[in-house]
């Protein structure tokens with residue numbers, strides 16, 4: 448069900464959810480895609496429960512956080528009060544946080560190295576949980592950015608499956624801020640296709656319509672929904 452079917456929002460809504468849902472619908476129509484094939488992840492990092500509650504109230508069910516500690520502080524109470532919410536970890540993961548991450552998140556978008564695979568495999572087994580896993584691809588090969596280099600992606604995905612027994616659902620990428628995103632989305636889509644992966648986590652506030660055009664199945668949208676972040680970590 449799309450947001451607009453769930454709860455129609457008034458035009459003077461204090462948040463941007465309705466506009467984002469509308470833009471997703473428009474981009475899907477233009478790309479001749481079913482809007483149900485795109486999951487909107489509302490990225491609530493840096494925002495407290497009082498900002499998140501109206502978004503839940505408007506019908507949004509899937510949320511994204513980039514830090515395990517921050518998510519641990521605010522989500523258990525929210526999920527308790529609102530059954531059916533799904534929480535995605537979209538930020539880098541340290542292997543010493545794998546236990547908490549598997550306990551808290553329904554999806555992890557930042558699988559990018561052997562130590563994480565090992566830690567996740569162990570926790571998935573011991574907790575009996577099965578978070579949806581995305582391998583992050585560093586399409587721009589930026590040294591400061593997490594993710595597997597494009598030329599190492601096939602080998603890494605094979606190792607995830609064969610060596611660690613992880614079910615990989617798709618790929619995630621964050622294009623360099625100073626470049627046109629489309630070629631990065633296209634590269635990510637190409638790597639996914641040749642590895643038999645159908646899910647693509649790509650597109651943020653500034654470029655989710657482009658990402659949908661290039662095949663995104665999960666868009667991670669923060670500021671266009673919640674407003675500008677004032678806290679330090681962007």
Ligand SMILES: *Cc1c(COP(=O)(O)O)cnc(C)c1O
Pocket residue numbers: 490492513537538621650651652653667668669670671681
């Ligand atoms: C913060 C963040 C987003 C959302 O960014 P906006 O530009 O606010 O939409 C998406 N993906 C990741 C990995 C992020 O850290």
